[in-house]
Amino acid sequence: MSGKGMPTIYDIAREAGVSITTVSNILNNKGRFKPETVARVLEAVERLRYRPNFAARSLAARRTYTVALSALLTPESFDPLNLQYFGAIAQVVSRSGFNFLLHISHDRESFERFASTGICEGWLLMMIRRQDERVSLLKDLGVPFVSIGRPDEVEGIDVVDTDFEQTARLALEHLLALGHRRIAYLAEPLEFGYSAIRLRAYRALLREYGLEENADLVAETDGTEAGTVRALEALWSKGEPITAIITHDIPALTVLQTLKSWGLRVPEDVSVVGCSDSPLAALADPPLTTINLHVDRIAEAAAEALARRLQEPEAPPVYTLIPARLVVRGSTGPCR
Amino acid sequence: MSGKGMPTIYDIAREAGVSITTVSNILNNKGRFKPETVARVLEAVERLRYRPNFAARSLAARRTYTVALSALLTPESFDPLNLQYFGAIAQVVSRSGFNFLLHISHDRESFERFASTGICEGWLLMMIRRQDERVSLLKDLGVPFVSIGRPDEVEGIDVVDTDFEQTARLALEHLLALGHRRIAYLAEPLEFGYSAIRLRAYRALLREYGLEENADLVAETDGTEAGTVRALEALWSKGEPITAIITHDIPALTVLQTLKSWGLRVPEDVSVVGCSDSPLAALADPPLTTINLHVDRIAEAAAEALARRLQEPEAPPVYTLIPARLVVRGSTGPCR
């Protein structure tokens, strides 16, 4: 050890009586070596508490063995479901031997700055917008990535997402089976891709079931509590009374509160179905009937897709839709 | 540009008709240069879309300009308050010009692996345990860090934390002012440092106010819903009836539900105070009276402490306690 600083590969080589090439190869399991040589090297590594220098290694090998998950965090995005995604993805990526990190950006600039360092060989993108700047940036940079969620333009990129056509079906058929016919849909801001996709799926299903599609039955919240209340008022202000409502989990909480404040009981007067089985859903009063997205399976599929892309940059892009599962709790009941 | 791959500093130098030293210096604002030279270099950078190679740069400069926040994510830690921390810290660190990333670990190994890459010059640690392995590891590695929260052993490390003595006072004095005297404390698992600290503060205050300290008034939950219910049952099973209860926000939600299921009304029969103003607190029914921790100020103080430590590795450690603020909502009322 050169006195100060961390030990280098030279220190290990000297200590073990071999060349640095041998140390490097042994540490990266390349080539074959006498068990005895391997033992000597490993012992020296242990004794000097040697850690390969990341910068040097990635400069020489042009590999970093680290991937990142990119999340957009705004004051509104407090859904603990996001924490589930973080945890699930962290776990599955770490298991694969890659370093995993989460990058949180508020603006394009901080994402761009970090993405172009090249620290990460690959990216997982979540909270995808319809025109997501991260997608175009990464494409430009030539950095492999997988989109968890669908931007408008999905051509040529790997996508993993919930099968929203199916989630819409689960929610709607559950309500239909309970006898509901006047089923409203309260959409999240349509700038989020999934919101538009879901709305489309809902409409297609209404048509399929021969329920006249009615603009009265659709409203959009801007994502704030106030916006949700306004949307709900709009829904209630016209047409025949609504007996059931499908919405996202977070607005659903507000819906539950608001309905209660209007003197309406859930599920006796109105049934409410959420869409993502956020940890909050079970805590709501009444506990929310919702759709479980299988976060673990999404995480796994995304990690797998990224691993594949990293190995075979030219492989054809995959488009994976993960099926969901209805979780019946206390917020839905028969139509009276 | 050498045909394939990204442009290097040599390409820029050639393009601008200067040496690579000049390019490097200009890009790092070192030394003085003719405005004209600067313009030529910048123009070449722009034209070739040059980005310095992170690995090469940090190898040569022994700096990475990136810091990380370390979080421990378990299935139970779904408090969206964590997201607030993430967002607030990400924002303040990014503003300082450093790359920011979040590292999520499930086990010691993945933390150790990533921490010893040296990608991060400095760390912010949150969700601190009493004996936190990350603290000893980073100390061993000689990597600068700031602990958000207090491990048992705080000697020689930078700490930023909530002033729990004060939060206990805020909660207790609020309840005392409402006339409550039988005030229970439902602690989170004492393996979390803050939980023990808070309990101690609560006890000290009871003494200060001449309320006999009574073991009947303290219970501990293991963090699960079932554990909270058990703890609550224990509290209710002995002694005179309790009129108010102080606990953490997440257990408070369970407390609210459980009390309701027992036919007790909040706040008419029992007042409940939370401890961290989680985004969930406002959503609870009734909305939870709680203590706002000033996440932004914690984030700022922590980032500041880390920046200082990075600049002056030998500076004396700081110990910063951030005061909190009572948020009165609907879960507390006068003692009847």
Added chain:
DNA sequence: GCGCTTTTGTAAAGCGCTTTATCAAACCGC
């Protein structure tokens, strides 16, 4: 014990930057 392959190892180049001398030219006072 000769050619052949396989095994085990090495020296040296180079990844793309920053940094440390150095130095030529321009400027300055006198």
Added chain:
DNA sequence: GCGGTTTGATAAAGCGCTTTACAAAAGCGC
């Protein structure tokens, strides 16, 4: 127009690894 300083630039070394090309030693069939 001569020392001395400032300005604006450069060449070369080196950060700590991986990789390529090459070589000595060992094993093997006959």
